[in-house]
Amino acid sequence: MNDFDWDESPELNITPLVDVMLVLLAILMVIAPSVIYEEMIKLPQGSATKQIEKKAPVHITVDEKGQVVVNKDNFDLQGFEDNFYLYSQKLDKEATVLISADQSLDYGLVMSILSAVKKAGFTEVSLATKG
Numbered sequence: 001m002n003d004f005d006w007d008e009s010p011e012l013n014i015t016p017l018v019d020v021m022l023v024l025l026a027i028l029m030v031i032a033p034s035v036i037y038e039e040m041i042k043l044p045q046g047s048a049t050k051q052i053e054k055k056a057p058v059h060i061t062v063d064e065k066g067q068v069v070v071n072k073d074n075f076d077l078q079g080f081e082d083n084f085y086l087y088s089q090k091l092d093k094e095a096t097v098l099i100s101a102d103q104s105l106d107y108g109l110v111m112s113i114l115s116a117v118k119k120a121g122f123t124e125v126s127l128a129t130k131g
Helices: 015-034 080-090 107-119
Strands: 058-062 068-070 073-075 097-101 125-127
Touching (some): 068 080, 073 080, 097 107, 107 125
Parallel strands (some): 097 125
Antiparallel strands (some): 068 073
């Protein structure tokens, strides 16, 4: 006497299974950021072993009277181009040149100083402004 009915479908209660999986997922999410994977590797030696040195800038100041001062050395405005060319031979050509000129000076005068600096071989030249 077989009481088994083939048309009857068994019912599975999956609610406890889902609850357990959600708890395990929450535990995993809390623990995962603190897990550190450490691999023992030897890094290769870099090619840039020397420190990058900061080059001192060259300051050129021109006052309203036309007096030119380069790094605390006075120059005459008339022969500035030739004298600065000779003076710049002992300076680093990759250094930044900062030109500060009085606002009352003629635009052409400031451009002649800028031209002398460019002819001496400097590439990074800035004109200082207020503000």
